[in-house]
Amino acid sequence: MPDLRFTKDHEWVLLDGDVATVGITDHAQSALGDLVFVELPEVGREVEAGEACAVVESVKAASDVYAPLAGKVVEVNQAIIDNPSLVNGDPTGEGWFFRIEPADVSAVAEMMDQEAYAAFVETLS
Amino acid sequence: MDAPLLETPLAALHRKLGARMVPFAGYSMPVQYPAGIIAEHKACREGAALFDVSHMGQGTITGTDAAAKLERLVPGDILGLKPGRQRYTLLLTDDGGILDDLMVANMADRLTLVVNAANKGVDFARLRSALGEAVAEWPDRALLALQGPKAAAIMAPLCPEAAALPFMGAVEAACGGIRTLITRSGYTGEDGFEISVAAADATPLAESLLDAGAVPAGLGARDSLRLEAGLCLHGNDITADTNPIEAGLTWTIAKRRRAEWNFVGAGAVRAMLESGPPRLRVGFRVNDKAPVRAGCPILAADGTPVGTVTSGVPSPTLGHPIAMGYVQTPYAANGTPVEFAVRGRMVPGAIVPMPFVPHRYVR
Numbered sequence: 001m002p003d004l005r006f007t008k009d010h011e012w013v014l015l016d017g018d019v020a021t022v023g024i025t026d027h028a029q030s031a032l033g034d035l036v037f038v039e040l041p042e043v044g045r046e047v048e049a050g051e052a053c054a055v056v057e058s059v060k061a062a063s064d065v066y067a068p069l070a071g072k073v074v075e076v077n078q079a080i081i082d083n084p085s086l087v088n089g090d091p092t093g094e095g096w097f098f099r100i101e102p103a104d105v106s107a108v109a110e111m112m113d114q115e116a117y118a119a120f121v122e123t124l125s
Numbered sequence: 126m127d128a129p130l131l132e133t134p135l136a137a138l139h140r141k142l143g144a145r146m147v148p149f150a151g152y153s154m155p156v157q158y159p160a161g162i163i164a165e166h167k168a169c170r171e172g173a174a175l176f177d178v179s180h181m182g183q184g185t186i187t188g189t190d191a192a193a194k195l196e197r198l199v200p201g202d203i204l205g206l207k208p209g210r211q212r213y214t215l216l217l218t219d220d221g222g223i224l225d226d227l228m229v230a231n232m233a234d235r236l237t238l239v240v241n242a243a244n245k246g247v248d249f250a251r252l253r254s255a256l257g258e259a260v261a262e263w264p265d266r267a268l269l270a271l272q273g274p275k276a277a278a279i280m281a282p283l284c285p286e287a288a289a290l291p292f293m294g295a296v297e298a299a300c301g302g303i304r305t306l307i308t309r310s311g312y313t314g315e316d317g318f319e320i321s322v323a324a325a326d327a328t329p330l331a332e333s334l335l336d337a338g339a340v341p342a343g344l345g346a347r348d349s350l351r352l353e354a355g356l357c358l359h360g361n362d363i364t365a366d367t368n369p370i371e372a373g374l375t376w377t378i379a380k381r382r383r384a385e386w387n388f389v390g391a392g393a394v395r396a397m398l399e400s401g402p403p404r405l406r407v408g409f410r411v412n413d414k415a416p417v418r419a420g421c422p423i424l425a426a427d428g429t430p431v432g433t434v435t436s437g438v439p440s441p442t443l444g445h446p447i448a449m450g451y452v453q454t455p456y457a458a459n460g461t462p463v464e465f466a467v468r469g470r471m472v473p474g475a476i477v478p479m480p481f482v483p484h485r486y487v488r
Binding site: 031033034036037039055057058059060061062 | 145156157161162163166345346348349414415416418438439441468
């Protein structure tokens with residue numbers, strides 16, 4: 001199992017060396033419903049932790065996606081712009097959003113692990 | 126603190142069907158079922174969909190002068206509404222604003238009303254203050270909407286009288302052995318029926334319609350369908366600050382009523398009809414993948430602000446976003462290019478005629 005970490009805003013983070021891949025959780029994609037539009041940050045953008053830096057839209061509404069970590073955006077997933085339904089189908093795989101070079105990689109270890117996130121989601125229903 | 130949410134008589138069925146429930150107008154309502162909004166939307170355009178719209182307000186006006194009394198508050202021709210027929214009309218404020226839009230049916234011994242859920246308190250208070258005891262809310266009632274090109278085929282074996290109705294016809298009849306009041310109308314642009322039924326009978330009736338092939342659909346699909354059909358949502362596209370003339374609802378002011386001008390709000394409506402509306406409700410095609418939502422500023426090609434979007438959705442039928450909103454009258458002609466300011470980016474579009482998807486009402 002990859003060591004996914006989670007935020008209360010329902011993003012996941014996977015740290016690989018000094019680059020963190022970010023996406024939205026299965027819970028988030030399910031709550032949003034069929035996604036029809038994704039807007040991603042520009043490569044090179046410096047983001048703060050908690051800053052709105054991507055947008056997802058379902059038929060019903062637009063929602064912000066937040067940067068889980070401060071750092072620099074180094075890559076975005078063009079495939080989900082072309083086909084937003086990838087996020088619904090494989091939110092923690094092909095449906096990833098962007099990659100960040102975190103200012104401080106140690107912030108990742110402080111995030112919720114799978115078990116803690118599952119418990120957090122339980123409290124929401 | 127918010128009051129606890131009300132439930133419709135179909136709440137247990139929604140849960141059984143796996144609906145995602147959301148608060149809407151004080152009710153816990155299904156926004157979608159597991160199939161999702163796009164699948165539910167397409168089911169309604171291609172087959173038949175079943176919506177629970179029991180949150181809407183149902184009422185009656187009784188007495189021999191019910192129609193004359195109601196005409197004091199609405200610009201529609203209610204005296205001319207024949208038994209077994211239904212009509213769309215507006216409750217207006219003293220200033221000619223749209224307090225609500227509603228359906229009125231002449232059931233011979235009474236008028237029946239369907240009003241918006243969010244407005245029913247205001248509506249019935251106003252109706253009662255003007256019409257007194259003749260007005261009553263119809264308690265313990267559910268309302269189902271069966272919509273789509275296959276709606277009539279589903280209805281026919283259960284209620285032949287309903288299946289024989291013309292568009293905007295109304296009949297009291299047994300539907301699968303259950304007493305109902307059915308109108309041939311809806312909010313999707315498709316052929317279909319709205320079925321008023323006692324709360325206690327709502328679940329078996331809904332189940333028989335689902336068993337016959339209707340797909341359960343929630344408020345999400347209801348909104349995308351009505352917007353494709355160019356139909357207004359009160360609270361978004363029309364409000365107490367909207368005059369019917371600028372809303373493109375001049376057709377709801379009956380010819381006789383335009384000679385009499387004797388309904389509440391008539392002065393302001395007449396003034397705008399005669400002077401011309403400063404702004405108009407129009408439809409937009411968005412020439413971009415980015416959906417444009419309510420509140421989005423609209424700019425002319427030269428950057429002049431000319432209006433605001435009141436509803437927008439990525440159209441599941443057309444495959445591109447569509448929107449509705451108000452623009453200053455000089456910019457309201459079909460084909461006029463516009464831009465929408467979406468998160469700091471200019472998204473191109475143009476004014477197009479509505480409905481976006483042709484109506485397919487039975488004639």
